[in-house]
Amino acid sequence: MGFGLLLGAALPVFGEALESVKIAGVSVPIAIGLLVMMYPVLAKVRYNETGRVISDKRLIITSLVINWLLAPAFMFALAWIFLPDLPEYRTGLIIVGLARCIAMVLIWNDLACGDREAAAVLVAINSVFQVFMFGLLGWFYLQLLPSWLGLETTSTDFSIWAITISVLVFLGIPLLAGFLTRTIGEARMGRAAYENKVLPVIGPWALYGLLFTIVVLFALQGDQVLSQPLDVVRIAVPLLIYFVVTFAASMVIGWILRMGYERSTTLSFTAAGNNFELAIAVSIATFGAASGQALAGVVGPLIEVPVLVGLVYVALWARKFFRGRAMPISAPPARASAATTTR
Numbered sequence: 178m179g180f181g182l183l184l185g186a187a188l189p190v191f192g193e194a195l196e197s198v199k200i201a202g203v204s205v206p207i208a209i210g211l212l213v214m215m216y217p218v219l220a221k222v223r224y225n226e227t228g229r230v231i232s233d234k235r236l237i238i239t240s241l242v243i244n245w246l247l248a249p250a251f252m253f254a255l256a257w258i259f260l261p262d263l264p265e266y267r268t269g270l271i272i273v274g275l276a277r278c279i280a281m282v283l284i285w286n287d288l289a290c291g292d293r294e295a296a297a298v299l300v301a302i303n304s305v306f307q308v309f310m311f312g313l314l315g316w317f318y319l320q321l322l323p324s325w326l327g328l329e330t331t332s333t334d335f336s337i338w339a340i341t342i343s344v345l346v347f348l349g350i351p352l353l354a355g356f357l358t359r360t361i362g363e364a365r366m367g368r369a370a371y372e373n374k375v376l377p378v379i380g381p382w383a384l385y386g387l388l389f390t391i392v393v394l395f396a397l398q399g400d401q402v403l404s405q406p407l408d409v410v411r412i413a414v415p416l417l418i419y420f421v422v423t424f425a426a427s428m429v430i431g432w433i434l435r436m437g438y439e440r441s442t443t444l445s446f447t448a449a450g451n452n453f454e455l456a457i458a459v460s461i462a463t464f465g466a467a468s469g470q471a472l473a474g475v476v477g478p479l480i481e482v483p484v485l486v487g488l489v490y491v492a493l494w495a496r497k498f499f500r501g502r503a504m505p506i507s508a509p510p511a512r513a514s515a516a517t518t519t520r
Contacts, residue, residue: 179395180392180395181391181392181393181394181395181396182395182396182402182403184392184395184396185395185396185397204393204397206389206393207390207393207394207397208346208347209389210386210387210389210390210393211281211347211386211390212347212350212351212386213382213383213385213386213389214281214284214382214383214385214386214387214389214390215283215284215347215351215355215383215386216351216354216355216358216379216382216383216386217355217376217379217380217381217382217383217386218283218284218286218287218293218355218383219283219297219351219352219354219355219356220354220355220358220359220375220376220379221287221293221355221359221376221380222293222294222296222297222355222356222359223293223294223359224294224297224356224359224360226294227294227297227298229294230292230294230295230297230298231298233295233436233440235434235436236295236299236436236440236443236444237298237299237302239430239431239434239436239444240299240302240303240444240447240448241302241306243423243427243430243444243448244277244303244306244447244448245277245306245310245314248274248277248419248423248448249271249274249275249314249318251274251419251422251423252270252271252273252274252275252415252419253271253274253318253322255270255415255418255419256268256270256271256274256415257328258415259411259414259415260411260412260415263408263411263469264329264331264469265464265468265469265470265472265473266408266411266412266469266470266472266473267473268319268331268464268469268470268473269412269456269460269468269469269470269471269472269473269474270412270415270416270473270477271315271318271319272315272456272459272460272470272473272474273416273451273453273456273473273474273477274318274419274451275311275314275315275318275456276307276311276451276452276453276455276456276459277303277306277307277447277450277451277452278300278303278446278447278450278451278452279300279303279304279307279347279452281387281450281481281482281485282296282300282446282447282450283296283297283300284383284384284387285446285450285485285486285488285489286442286443286446286447287383288489289442289446289488289489289492289493290438290439290442290493290496291439291440291442291443291446291492292439292440292442292443295439295440295443295444296443296446296447297352299443299444299447300447301352303447307452307455308341311455311459319331319332320332347452358375358379359371362375391482394478394479394482395479402475402476402479405472408469408472409472409476409479412472412473412476413476413479413480416476416477416480416481417480417484419449420449420480420481420484420485420488421484421488423445423448423449424445424446424448424449424485424488424491425445427441427444427445427448427449428441428442428444428445428492428495430444431444431445432498432499437499438495438496438499441499442492445488445492446485446488446492449485449488450481450485451477451481453474453477453478453481456474456477457471457474457475457477459474460473460474
């Protein structure tokens with residue numbers, strides 16, 4: 178992160194070159210980094226086991242409630258509490274809160290030893306909801322709810338097409354590639370050979386893609402961030418609170434509902450993470466590249482990346498508290514007991 182910031186500040190032309198070509202509103206180098214980062218993670222998913230995730234109604238319903246009801250409302254409250262006098266930054270934060278994560282959450286979940294199949298399913302569900310709900314929730318939190326509360330409103334005109342393209346590019350491409358790699362690999366080699374020979378080769382590329390994305394992301398915004406440090410701090414404070422509180426609350430909810438460590442971790446990272454590519458693209462398209470909304474979108478990943486890296490270690494540390502807290506999903510207790518007795 179430090180290297181990226183220094184690179185962007187020392188060589189502004191470097192950032193301009195990186196921004197010159199874009200895919201779905203995102204710089205090509207960042208887009209490449211994201212695709213490289215996500216492909217190995219999605220190639221690890223056992224797609225024939227996703228059915229057991231879909232049958233876990235607790236996980237699906239809890240994720241939907243947190244991601245689409247509680248988290249956006251929490252970000253709305255934080256934005257108004259910490260930025261009541263800065264409407265552009267406030268609007269940018271609210272947009273960040275509406276953009277649910279469909280990319281980096283997969284790598285955070287994998288690093289924290291979460292449930293890969295559950296992460297793939299929740300990300301797919303969030304992607305569908307994002308296409309249909311982003312514009313509606315933007316209108317609700319930027320116009321309708323503020324007017325009900327007697328607060329300042331903000332006009333919005335989000336492009337559903339831009340949102341759809343973002344989802345198709347940053348989730349669809351690596352998901353299809355990962356699915357085909359897993360399906361063809363298992364068909365030709367068998368599962369054991371695929372997981373023992375292929376995955377160790379492509380697996381490290383997830384980390385390479387993550388590091389590359391972080392360096393490029395910070396290099397792109399280095400000059401802008403360093404030139405407005407006080408504004409960045411004001412935007413960063415509510416973001417920091419949002420990420421930590423949302424993650425911790427989701428972990429506690431998972432513990433209470435006896436989801437087990439793996440699925441509680443997946444629930445927490447999908448809840449705390451945000452789709453910064455979409456938030457930045459929407460802010461730039463709607464309000465302009467030099468707007469306060471765009472700066473707030475830029476600060477989002479600058480805070481999210483180091484915080485969620487730290488939360489990976491927090492999750493691994495908290496693993497001991499989940500021992501014996503996983504409730505069976507597929508079989509009723511009586512049937513499970515009978516099967517155990519028979520064996």
